Amino acid sequence: MAYWLLKSEPDAFGIEDLKTRRNQTEPWDGVRNYQARNMMRDQMQIGDLGFFYHSNVKEPGIVGIIEVASTGYPDPTAFDPDCKYFDPKSDPAHPRWYLVDVRFVREMKRNISLNELKEYATTALEGFPLVRKGNRLSIMPVTEAQWDFILSLEKT
DNA sequence: GCCAACGTTGGC
């Protein structure tokens, strides 16, 4: 069982959207980054937990918790010419992009902002990709210690 | 809206 952090722009798809989706489950599609692809294809397992992070907003931060609801499978949006995520270099016989389904678990009791997380960039969260400058990974692994620490912040 | 950081592309 592993832990993850998944970024999303709430203007496109936020925690509220996941919460109100049927079965509260949604394919995490549109990821076009090889590192993130590899994690979804090779590493993520049903039952893994993840933080849901809102990016590109006034106060970016962790807003909720999701559960991985499938193992990796080819991202169908890459095959659809009418979809903005279409990639002609991916086809069903040789899919280039993968995704997992994610299920809503709960919202955080409060937003754990990026600013707050950065306070621990040299202590409890040292090495955590999110608080490293210039980080652009849309999916990143979270260690159990980091997971527990961030959850403990929620109660403060 | 700006721009730093970084990944990808493509010419050579």
Next chain:
DNA sequence: GCCAACGTTGGC
């Protein structure tokens, strides 16, 4: 295989 140019991410 190098690396300049380009596009995108995402905080501010």
